[in-house]
Amino acid sequence: MLQPTTPLARPATGAHRAVANVNDDYERWYMEGTNNNRMLLSIRSGILTEIGWALDRLCRLAQNDQFFIRNIPGLLDALFEWPEWYLVQAGDSTSKSRSLFCAPPDVERKRRFALDSLAILRNASLNESNAGDISQHKKTKPLVLASLFTLRATTDADSEFLLYCIELLHLVVPGWVIPPRSQGAMNPIPRLLDMSANSSNRSIIIGSLHALHIIFSTPANSVHLTADSPALEASLRYLPLLQDKPLIDACVNYLYTHLSHPPMAKAFLSHPNLTSALKLLVNHILSEQVLEEQSRAVGPQLVTTPLVASPVARPHELTQAEIATLLTLQEPARCFEWMNMMFTEKADGEMTQVEFWTQYRDRFSQLTPGNTLPAADVIKHVTAIFPQAQAMVVNIGTTQRFVVRGVARRTDDVSAERLKCAWGRVQCDAPPCASAGALADHVLEHVNAIEEVEHECMWGLCPQTALSKDALRRHVLTHLPESQPTPLHPEQGNTISLPSANFPNPIPNPTTRPHPPAGKDSIPIKKVLIDPPSSALTSLLCVRVLFRTANASVETAPKRDADHFGFPGVVEDEEEDVQEDTTMDEREEQALERGKRAFMRVRGLLSEVLIKQDTLQGWVTEMVQASM
Template sequence: MNIRAAPSPAPVVAAGGTIAGPGIYSVPLKAPQAAPQARPVPPLQVTTDDYERWYTEPSPSNRMLLSLRSGIDSEVAWSLNRLCRLCVNEQFLLANIPGLTDALFEWPEWFLDEYSKPGSSSKTTRMKIEPAVEDALFSVSPDVKRRRRHALESLFIFRNASISEANAADLAMMPRTRKLVFNALDRLSPLINTSDECAEFVLHCIEILHSIVRNIILPPPSRTQEPGTNPIPALERLASGSSNRSIIIASLIALTHLVCIPKNALHSSTSSPALTTAIRNLALYNDSALFEASVGFLYAHLSYPPMTKAFLVHPDMPATLRLLVGYIVAEQNEEDAVIDVSAPRHLAPVVKTRSVNYELTGSELEKIGTLPEPERCYKWMKTMYMAAPDKEVTQVEFWTNYKELFTPFQDRSTLLVASDVIKNVGTVYAQAQAMVLPGPPQRFVIRGISRSQKEVAEGYYKCQWDRSTCESTNFTNPDELYEHLKTAHLEPLASAEPPGDFTCSWSTCQHSAESIDRLRPHVWTHIPLRSALPVDLTHIPKVAFASKTEQHLTPTPTARATPPAPQTRVTYPAPGRDPPSNALTALLVIRTLFRASFASVEAAPRADADHFGFPGVVEENDEMELAVSDTDSEAEKEGERRGRKAFIGVRHLMESIRLRDTALMAWIMEMVDAGINGAQ
């Protein structure tokens, strides 16, 4: 008997969404969920430190600002490191982070106060010594070293940020900027040769001064100068006493910017040590940066008229003028310019030629005639015809020419019918076309081709016996000409009774022979050789004449005027490019000295409608006129005399200057002419 297992009761869904049944645990029933959808991938964000939003957000709680104010060395170092990277970006603005500029000023001000102390107490020696000397004798503590580095990095941030116009304007409006820069130049200038940190600090301050100098108006020199109000004396000391090339260049540039402001020009001095330094550096032609700073300061210094007049009596004025002229000569780039000054020459071929239809030679006919058709027809057309859009040949003439040439060769290759020959013209010359021109009478032509031409000599083998009066026709080769001479002229002369004079009658020849046998070899000397005539008559030699009226065949060829040389060229040095900017500044300095040296003569340049004056030369105002009025007239005359003498001395060197610009070259020529007149 088959026993079946009882079926299990079906599970029942209980209230609350659970499944219940015998032997089954209650399991919560979850609602069916939709298939998961792919979420859009967010764009990758720039995670570099310099561009994270919270580093540059414009708020007082900026992370870099808070780190600077924390006083914790590691936080300050981190913030300055980020700012050193950000300050090279043109979009970095100090004003975007309120309080950042004040926080950065604290470290340079601490550095300045630290080095400005008259002395610091040493724990080991109990002596008052300068910080720079202390650094040289004893090891600096790590804490002080870190703080000094913070100060230098803060100045570095200011220096890079000031390149931007907006940051430079913000720094110029802050009193702390000018105070820090002026005090640093005044207090730290004696220490730059003994302390690298001081030299770096001063260099950053000078470069910041370059950016804010346009807003600096110094007090008149007549007032009492308070410390930290006039940076010119400190800059002059730095330019003359520093051994650091970068500081010398930066100091000269800063002085140039300062004295270029008209109201600051009164601070120029005839005994300025920076002037001596600039003159000394003019000899360093190869150091472009140092020369540029030196000649720029010299031009700014001489732009003040009293300084120009005083410089004329300076003992180094002649040497300075020679150095400037020598620099312009050294920097000019000359190239050889060539001018063709050849006189017009009139050429005529030694033999008159004329154009005739080209005919196949025997070898060409043999070569083309043996070709199979249609290659023979194509080759014949290319040889005897040429493309000529405005010309035409008749179809009858075209077919007749083909048939007469190749009939002897029809046993080798059957001739084409006339229609095929005419049709092949379009294959060889695409522009050629067979057509019927209406009449009467009608004309069957091929438009677009013509017979090929060749040049043949005319009169080359012409008899010139009886003093060029022989009426014989032209001959084609020397053999025919000699045969004519022998039969028409020499044989009658030999058979004459009584025997005549055996004198050569060729053209103008006066040769006299003893017998007819001696005359025959002489006649060959007058017959042109076949090899003397070129195969291609387009390359035939030509005879040069002095004028168009002269004839080639003349009875007295040796008496005609001598023709000009084939080609006459003049080569001379010319400027290849414009001089560099330093050379132009040197030229302005020379021009300013020239104006002052020849002020009392007519050679002095004047600024009028025809002269554009002197860029950068400061016009005299009331204060300047007061300063000039105190100048001794005798000293001015002596200065002009020395200046004219100096220009006479460099006149020969100045004559070698070549400038592409015509206005500047006119300056040079004017000064050279003035030197010549002064020498006389």
């Protein structure tokens, strides 16, 4: 590491030198900020090995951000010596054939000194203070301009030399106004345009485009711009190389500087590659986008419930055994027992009194006609059996409902129903069997007990007419349930969608359930995570400039008439050259139309651009909407 030197560094004494830290780059006495600095003396010595040593040392020091050229007085002058020698010998007519023949070793060595000197200047210029010193130095600009004028990148050494000079040019051109008639070495623009368009060296292309970008950023230099600038063509040519970020950066910067001049932007609307250029610029913005996919729920939330094989509870019907029990009883005990069998206490249960009474009447008017209790008595007995139950009148609006509260129909668990015997038209009293096999054995017992030769099937409501006992045995097996539960249809999910959250489930007949509300439950949304890099923003600026140019209309500006003074900047047509202006106007209108059409073509691409900042996103939205 380099020890930073300060102006107040102690004068080096012999004693001090003896104890100096001799680690690499710590040799303080080489770094002393005086005219007799060892490195400076070595460069000036004329001894090649000494010069080589000093430049080698400086090359390493120049990369350090604590290296200040001004701390070694005279160093800057010394560093220009070898580059100047290089230019003189390169311009010498006797060395024209140097790309063909190998140079003598000492010439080769001196060329190396020149390149090293420039490399030191270039690396040191990364530090702002050094950059200021180098750009202010009286030798910098002449050297750089002369090298651009003289050198052609035919050899590697010349290319390297040119590249350093172009980078040093970046330091001297800001704010430099190049007079319109400058020629030769005083006008670097033609040479830079030529290199940006025709060089095969990527670094030289980037450097040239960047230099042009700086030069044309000074508005007074816009007189040198042409609509068919080779640099414009080069920028468009390299724009698809999205992976090469430094190159793309230089291209979009140049494009932006070029298009920032309104006449150039207007002229670009007539450019044959306008649409492709727009597409490339938008593509560049898109390629820098960092998106996150999100999904947003829309519409009513879909209510689902897991699909479970929960059997629907079925209202209890009296079995043969229960009916037999009831027949042995007298009223009102029979009514009490019937209620116990048919109903159960349920806090939120409710049934109408008519319903309740109809159940009783239907059952007993059939079994023991004429021997039934009156309706009022039956309703009254409910409270005796179910203390919490209550017969009451509910007023709903103007209508009255007579209900019994606190009771509900007793329900049967039908999960075992599959394995229950249904022989004998009414339910067989045997309890549900444990398995399908046991049920088969049980049913066959019924068949075997038949005494007739032929008999109809007695299973449930089976319409099978008389069969021989053998055939009947085979037939009854068709009534038995499968040993495995029926598999679900492959497309059936494991949830059920319900119309609403409190819709009852399960219900006896699921096919009558209303459809759940329609509509997608979520839509994908793209969200930008970070702001785009500056090069993408420059691309956006280029697109925006072209959009504004294509949509700018002189017609919208107030014209001068009896009531208006006219719009400043809008030159009104003069009477004498109406003819010429008409064709100019027509051509201009065609260009605007062309620009608008180009925007219509890239609208789809443009609508995919997402930018975090609202203002910039507003630009994009405006451009998309205007191009509909």
